[in-house]
Each structure stands twice: as C-alpha cells, then as structure tokens.
Amino acid sequence: xxxxxxxxxxxxxxxxxxxxxxxxxxxxxxxxxxxxxxxxxxxxxxxxxxxxxxxxxxxxxxxxxxxxxxxxxxxxxxxxxxxxxxxxxxxxxxxxxxxxxxxxxxxxxxxxxxxxxxxxxxxxxxxxxxxxxxxxxxxxxxxxxxxxxxxxxxxxxxxxxxxxxxxxxxxxxxxxxxxxxxxxxxxxxxxxxxxxxxxxxxxxxxxxxxxxxxxxxxxxxxxxx
Amino acid sequence: xxxxxxxxxxxxxxxxxxxxxxxxxxxxxxxxxxxxxxxxxxxxxxxxxxxxxxxxxxxxxxxxxxxxxxxxxxxxxxxxxxxxxxxxxxxxxxxxxxxxxxxxxxxxxxxxxxxxxxxxxxxxxxxxxxxxxxxxxxxxxxxxxxxxxxxxxxxxxxxxxxxxxxxxxxxxxxxxxxxxxxxxxxxxxxxxxxxxxxxxxxxxxxxxxxxxxxxxxxxxxxxxxxxxxxxxxxxxxxxxxxxxxxxxxxxxxxxxxxxxxxxxxxxxxxxxxxxxxxxxxxxxxxxxxxxxxxxxxxxxxxxxxxxxxxxxxxxxxxxxxxxxxxxxxxxxxxxxxxxxxxxx
Numbered sequence: 131x132x133x134x135x136x137x138x139x140x141x142x143x144x145x146x147x148x149x150x151x152x153x154x155x156x157x158x159x160x161x162x163x164x165x166x167x168x169x170x171x172x173x174x175x176x177x178x179x180x181x182x183x184x185x186x187x188x189x190x191x192x193x194x195x196x197x198x199x200x201x202x203x204x205x206x207x208x209x210x211x212x213x214x215x216x217x218x219x220x221x222x223x224x225x226x227x228x229x230x231x232x233x234x235x236x237x238x239x240x241x242x243x244x245x246x247x248x249x250x251x252x253x254x255x256x257x258x259x260x261x262x263x264x265x266x267x268x269x270x271x272x273x274x275x276x277x278x279x280x281x282x283x284x285x286x287x288x289x290x291x292x293x294x295x296x297x298x299x300x301x302x303x304x305x306x307x308x309x310x311x312x313x314x315x316x317x318x319x320x321x322x323x324x325x326x327x328x329x330x331x332x333x334x335x336x337x338x339x340x341x342x343x344x345x346x347x348x349x350x351x352x353x354x355x
Numbered sequence: 356x357x358x359x360x361x362x363x364x365x366x367x368x369x370x371x372x373x374x375x376x377x378x379x380x381x382x383x384x385x386x387x388x389x390x391x392x393x394x395x396x397x398x399x400x401x402x403x404x405x406x407x408x409x410x411x412x413x414x415x416x417x418x419x420x421x422x423x424x425x426x427x428x429x430x431x432x433x434x435x436x437x438x439x440x441x442x443x444x445x446x447x448x449x450x451x452x453x454x455x456x457x458x459x460x461x462x463x464x465x466x467x468x469x470x471x472x473x474x475x476x477x478x479x480x481x482x483x484x485x486x487x488x489x490x491x492x493x494x495x496x497x498x499x500x501x502x503x504x505x506x507x508x509x510x511x512x513x514x515x516x517x518x519x520x521x522x523x524x525x526x527x528x529x530x531x532x533x534x535x536x537x538x539x540x541x542x543x544x545x546x547x548x549x550x551x552x553x554x555x556x557x558x559x560x561x562x563x564x565x566x567x568x569x570x571x572x573x574x575x576x577x578x579x580x581x582x583x584x585x586x587x588x589x590x591x592x593x594x595x596x597x598x599x600x601x602x603x604x605x606x607x608x609x610x611x612x613x614x615x616x617x618x619x620x621x622x623x624x625x626x627x628x629x630x631x632x633x634x635x636x637x638x639x640x641x642x643x644x645x646x647x648x649x650x651x652x653x654x655x656x657x658x659x660x661x662x663x664x665x666x667x668x669x670x671x672x673x674x675x676x677x678x679x680x681x682x683x684x685x686x687x688x689x690x691x692x693x694x695x696x697x698x699x
Contacts, residue, residue, distance in 0.1 A: 255445070257443055257445050257447040258447050260409060261441070261447035262460075263409055264409055264439070264440075264441040264518075265437060265460070265512070266434060266436040266437040266461075266464065266512075267464070275463075279449075279451060280449060280450060355492035355493075
C-alpha cells in the first residue's frame with residue numbers, strides 16, 4: 131500500500147472516492163451493456179431478415195429502422211445525452227445521476243452495435259440459410275441456429291469493439307453527473323490538477339478493457355473452427 | 356413421384372421482369388435418376404428450387420409424392436420439405452459444428468429418440484464412408500468429403516427425393532466420379548428418387564436414367580439418356596453431347612482450311628457416323644469398300660458406354676467415284692446409322 135501511495139500521493143485521500151467511482155462505472159457498463167447487447171442484437175437480426183432477399187423481407191420496416199439508426203448514430207454522444215434528458219426523466223424518473231445515464235448510454239450504443247451485428251450476420255453464407263430452409267426449419271429457427279450460432283466469433287468480436295466504445299461514452303456521461311471513472315478523472319485530474327489520479331484512472335480502464343478482451347479472445351478461440 | 360405442371364417463375368428486378376422458368380412440365384418417376392442439364396442462366400437452379408418451393412412458382416402446380424405443394428402454407432410446407440433432401444454446389448455445411456453435429460442438425464425436429472438419432476447418424480456416416488471423420492470440422496475436410504457429409508445430412512430424415520443442385524461442379528473429375536457413384540448407390544440401395552442439376556454432360560452420362568435439356572427457361576428436349584445421346588434433336592443438346600466427347604475439336608479442324616487431316620481431294624466427303632447400341636460393331640465400313648469401292652479413312656473415333664451399351668461416333672473421309680459415294684451413303688442410312696455430312 132505504501133508504495134502505491136508513494137507513486138500516487140493523492141490516492142490516500144481519494145481512495146474511497148475512487149472505489150465508489152469504479153463501482154459506478156462497472157454498474158453502468160453492466161446494466162447498459164447488457165440491455166444494449168440484447169437490443170442491438172435484436173435490431174441487427176431484424177435488419178438482416180427484413181432486408182430485400184432476407185428470410186422475412188419487409189422493405190418498409192427495413193427502411194424505417196435503417197433511417198432511425200443512421201440519424202441516432204450521426205448525433206455526437208455529448209449532444210445526444212443532453213437531448214435525451216427529458217426521455218430519461220419519462221422513462222426512469224430522473225434526468226441526472228447514474229440511473230439517468232442508462233438511457234443515453236443505451237441510445238448511444240445500440241445503433242452502433244446493431245450496424246456491426248448486421249455486418250457480421252451478412253457474412254453468413256446465404257447457402258446455409260437456404261440449406262436449412264430446405265430441411266424444413268422455420269425463419270425463427272434459422273435465426274437462432276444459423277445466423278446467431280454460426281456467427282458467435284463475429285458477434286464476440288464486435289461486442290468487444292462496442293464495449294470499448296461504451297467505456298468511452300460512460301466517461302463522457304460523467305458530464306451529466308453520472309459519476310464513474312470519467313467524472314473522477316475530470317474532477318480530480320483536470321479541475322484539481324492531480325496528474326497521478328489521471329494515471330490511476332487510465333490504468334484501471336486499461337485493466338477493465340484487458341479483462342474483456344481476454345474473455346472475448348477466449349470465446350473466439352473456442353468457437354472458431 | 357414428382358410432377359411439375361406448367362411451372363413458371365418470374366422475378367421482378369429493377370430493369371423489369373425476368374422469366375427464369377417458363378411453363379415447364381416434367382414427370383419424374385419413383386426411383387429414377389433424372390438429370391436437368393443446361394448452360395448457366397438456363398433456369399435449372401430456379402427450376403429445382405421450385406420442386407421444394409424454396410422458390411414459389413409464379414404459376415403452375417408442383418406435386419411431390421402425391422401432395423400438391425403449391426397449395427400448402429409455409430408451416431405444412433416445412434413438414435413436407437423434411438422428406439425432400441437437397442445438396443448444393445458449395446456444400447453449405449455449418450462451420451461451427453462437427454461432421455457428426457452437421458448430420459444431427461436436420462434431426463433436431465425429428466421424433467426419434469436420442470439413441471435412435473445416434474444410431475442413424477452413425478449408419479449415415481458409414482454409408483458415405485466417413486466414420487473416422489465424425490469429430491472433424493468441415494474446414495478439415497476436402498471438397499469431396501464435404502459433399503459426402505452434405506449427402507449424409509440430406510438423407511438424415513429418410514427423404515423420398517434427393518435434389519442435387521450442381522453437386523459436383525466444384526469438384527475435380529476424380530472426386531466427381533466418386534460422388535456420382537455414391538449417389539447411384541443411394542438411388543439403388545435406398546430407392547430414393549434423385550434429381551440432378553448440372554451443366555456437365557459427363558454427369559448425365561454416368562448416372563441419369565432420363566434427362567431434360569433446358570434453354571432460356573424452357574425444357575427443349577427430354578428423354579431417356581441413351582436416346583438423347585444418339586438422336587439429339589436440338590442444337591443445344593448437340594452442343595452438350597459434343598462437349599462430352601471431343602467431337603467439337605473435329606468441327607474446329609474442319610473450319611481450318613490449312614489442316615492436312617481434313618483437306619479434301621475432289622469428290623471426297625467427310626461424314627460423321629453415329630452408331631447406337633443396336634448397330635454398333637457392325638462392319639459397315641469394310642462393307643463400303645467391298646461393295647461400292649469406297650474407301651473410308653477414319654480421322655476420329657469415340658465410343659461411349661452408356662448404362663452398359665456402347666454408342667460410337669466415327670468421323671471418316673470417304674473417297675471414290677461420286678455415284679458410289681452416294682450409294683454408300685444410302686446404304687449407311689439404310690443400316691440406321693446416324694449420318695451427318697460435315698464437309699464436301
């Protein structure tokens with residue numbers, strides 16, 4: 131411990147605050163990450179199957195989804211956050227704090243993730259889809275046992291990419307008072323000028339990312355043949 | 356077993372309507388191997404997809420094993436499709452699953468018990484000769500092995516019909532032979548009706564009982580393989596047959612004036628004689644010399660064995676007196692040997 135305090139002298143006073151912020155960041159990552167994963171996967175699949183030539187072709191639905199995703203993706207996250215404060219109030223009852231950040235984080239992640247899923251799933255050979263249709267599988271069964279099952283390595287890869295970008299925007303969410311490591315770094319590292327605290331947050335974020343990447347690479351290795 | 360009545364399939368594209376299949380009627384009998392041959396774009400792949408309704412025909416009816424598929428809704432159709440196996444040019448195996456799991460895949464919806472399924476998969480692996488590869492992944496297999504897995508998978512639900520869409524087109528000639536042999540075995544041992552889509556005449560020659568030739572969405576000619584081989588009517592059919600032997604090279608040679616082999620003296624003729632099973636081996640040529648004093652110089656010869664019967668083609672230069680050559684030609688035709696004058 132003493133060595134740590136020597137390297138980062140402000141850690142002694144800010145240690146408990148840092149732990150609280152790490153917990154907030156992890157909470158934001160897990161809750162918005164899980165919700166965004168499910169929604170993004172759902173939308174990505176919807177894009178693929180409703181596309182012309184897909185197994186449940188629906189050009190109108192595809193067009194609408196496609197446009198909405200493009201519009202949301204083109205709004206910079208810091209602006210999107212402010213824009214969504216009223217939505218957040220309506221949905222989770224508050225416009226600030228960790229809870230309110232979920233809406234913005236999910237809205238900032240889902241369109242990006244859905245597009246990436248769409249591109250991963252479009253790499254699935256249509257021949258496989260056709261082959262399973264010829265075996266009498268329904269569209270829903272084809273989605274699960276072909277599109278999703280055959281794409282596990284690709285889905286894992288884009289999930290990791292999206293996760294890293296999610297960590298990036300959770301740091302920004304600190305700006306609307308969401309707390310977390312980004313908020314910590316701005317408050318102590320920037321406003322108070324504690325350089326050591328910047329380094330500490332950087333290292334912690336690197337550790338989080340490394341853990342995620344290790345898990346992801348493990349899954350990819352196990353599922354690629 | 357399979358009845359197509361005036362089946363048509365139109366596609367709407369940006370530049371208008373494409374008529375991929377036009378009013379095709381075919382009756383395929385139980386237990387036969389039926390070939391559909393055509394150049395790319397002839398509509399044969401669309402036609403075969405109309406049999407299991409992967410493509411729903413725009414017009415016409417499709418009846419398989421007594422069930423009118425064109426009347427069924429999607430749910431009923433899925434049930435019927437399990438009894439129609441299909442294999443593809445690019446095998447379409449699931450890369451994330453082992454050989455065993457690929458064959459198990461279509462059994463997901465089967466009512467067999469776990470043990471019965473296991474037995475079934477092992478017996479299929481044995482049938483296609485891949486028992487030792489059951490835990491391999493598709494990426495570890497050769498093209499021929501992949502197609503064997505695909506065949507095993509297509510047979511998992513005991514289908515009555517097996518559709519083969521260009522199943523050997525991505526394989527080398529040696530492997531093609533072994534896959535065709537396997538299909539023939541499947542046909543004979545299990546009594547499964549097989550429909551083969553191909554652009555290779557050699558495939559038709561090897562395994563098909565009957566064949567239909569497609570051009571521009573229509574079936575232009577249809578018949579028993581040996582009949583079509585001996586008496587092709589349409590130009591496209593002749594083209595296919597000529598690519599299967601080397602006869603198209605002779606046509607090229609005849610076009611070239613400078614070639615010594617096909618250079619003619621006055622009064623000489625180059626003719627092509629096609630023998631069928633009934634008159635093959637008869638000493639027609641020697642008779643020409645004896646009776647008409649017409650010499651026949653063979654410049655090309657080819658004998659095909661079709662289902663144990665031989666079909667021969669000879670290209671000969673006939674030389675002698677003009678009137679004798681005429682008599683000789685008349686004699687040849689009398690003997691029911693197909694005759695084509697190629698150059699005179």
